[in-house]
Amino acid sequence: MENQPYRIFGVELSPYSVKVRSYFRYKEIPHEWIVRGPAEMETFQRYAKLPLIPLVVTPEDTGLQDSTPIIEEMEKRFPEPSIHPIDPVSRFVSTLIEEFGDEWGNKWMFHFRWAREVDQWSAARRLGTIMAPGVSGDALEAVAGGIRDRMVDRVWFVGSSTETAPIIERTFVRGLEILGEHLANRPYLFGSRPAFGDFGLWGQLYNAWTDPTCGELIRNQAPSIEAWVERMLTPKIEGEFEDWDALSPTLTPFLQELIGAHFLPWSDANAKALASHQEHFQVELAGQSYEQKPQKYHARSLSKLRQSYAEFPEKDVLNPVLEGSGCLAWLS
Numbered sequence: 001m002e003n004q005p006y007r008i009f010g011v012e013l014s015p016y017s018v019k020v021r022s023y024f025r026y027k028e029i030p031h032e033w034i035v036r037g038p039a040e041m042e043t044f045q046r047y048a049k050l051p052l053i054p055l056v057v058t059p060e061d062t063g064l065q066d067s068t069p070i071i072e073e074m075e076k077r078f079p080e081p082s083i084h085p086i087d088p089v090s091r092f093v094s095t096l097i098e099e100f101g102d103e104w105g106n107k108w109m110f111h112f113r114w115a116r117e118v119d120q121w122s123a124a125r126r127l128g129t130i131m132a133p134g135v136s137g138d139a140l141e142a143v144a145g146g147i148r149d150r151m152v153d154r155v156w157f158v159g160s161s162t163e164t165a166p167i168i169e170r171t172f173v174r175g176l177e178i179l180g181e182h183l184a185n186r187p188y189l190f191g192s193r194p195a196f197g198d199f200g201l202w203g204q205l206y207n208a209w210t211d212p213t214c215g216e217l218i219r220n221q222a223p224s225i226e227a228w229v230e231r232m233l234t235p236k237i238e239g240e241f242e243d244w245d246a247l248s249p250t251l252t253p254f255l256q257e258l259i260g261a262h263f264l265p266w267s268d269a270n271a272k273a274l275a276s277h278q279e280h281f282q283v284e285l286a287g288q289s290y291e292q293k294p295q296k297y298h299a300r301s302l303s304k305l306r307q308s309y310a311e312f313p314e315k316d317v318l319n320p321v322l323e324g325s326g327c328l329a330w331l332s
């Protein structure tokens with residue numbers, strides 16, 4: 001057992017699965033990528049506590065789930081090369097971006113994937129070939145049609161609706177503008193080697209990039225983002241992390257406009273709505289009203305983020321940056 005590689009059960013269209021795979025590749029941890037199709041369902045169910053991918057099965061035969069805790073656990077087992085920048089501000093911002101990717105980045109990916117016919121069919125057909133291997137022609141169209149109907153009915157789950165669509169889409173376009181400039185001068189978000197934040201944001205943007213509408217938006221916006229999307233499939237150390245001073249001019253707008261003005265106030269309102277058992281919540285994000293059903297999982301990750309902030313030793317250098325970008329109030 002000890003010499004067995006780790007096994008990652010996932011699919012290419014699952015942003016959290018490819019996030020974990022990219023991490024394993026970067027760390028050069030011996031692993032096997034197993035496409036979770038019908039043939040693997042039984043093995044998957046033996047180890048999975050939740051019906052979610054990715055599932056990592058360790059050489060000791062234990063199942064791990066949930067991409068953020070998986071990476072945290074693996075970081076303990078394989079500390080080098082670390083995915084955490086040395087500069088304290090960069091290190092915390094990287095954690096914030098990782099969370100942003102999982103939560104708001106997932107709204108981008110999921111909303112765009114299931115909002116327009118062209119994207120719905122593109123994803124549904126690709127998923128169909130995984131769920132029904134060997135099926136083609138009309139039979140595949142029927143499988144894809146079923147997947148499409150089911151997923152389109154589930155977009156509310158990430159808060160996507162006719163009312164929230166403009167906010168989700170506007171923040172995506174703005175995110176690309178900011179990242180395009182930021183990545184024009186560096187291979188990864190925090191310099192010349194990948195950080196925690198790269199993995200979280202990338203899983204979502206890589207998936208978005210494989211879809212027609214987002215793929216075109218990314219290609220039109222910036223070659224630097226497309227190059228990063230491709231680079232992150234097999235990330236490598238190309239140099240050192242940069243200090244916050246060097247990153248700040250082009251990364252502060254991301255903190256301010258996307259994290260401080262959208263993600264954190266949304267996450268806070270979501271957690272409050274869950275705590276008070278509300279069916280729906282409404283929150284002002286950058287002056288616009290945003291409404292959705294609360295998402296259960298995200299209240300836990302906000303409280304973990306707040307705990308990381310509370311335990312963060314170098315608050316003297318971190319606080320001015322969080323304060324100036326409108327993030328501090330939501331974390332303390």
Ligand SMILES: N[C@@H](CCC(=O)N[C@@H](CS)C(=O)NCC(=O)O)C(=O)O
Pocket residue numbers: 013014015016017051052053054065066067068102297
């Ligand atoms: N918080 C979890 C989210 C995992 C998740 O939502 N996975 C989706 C696919 S991206 C899933 O498994 N959905 C049900 C399914 O595909 O069977 C993580 O970070 O791993």
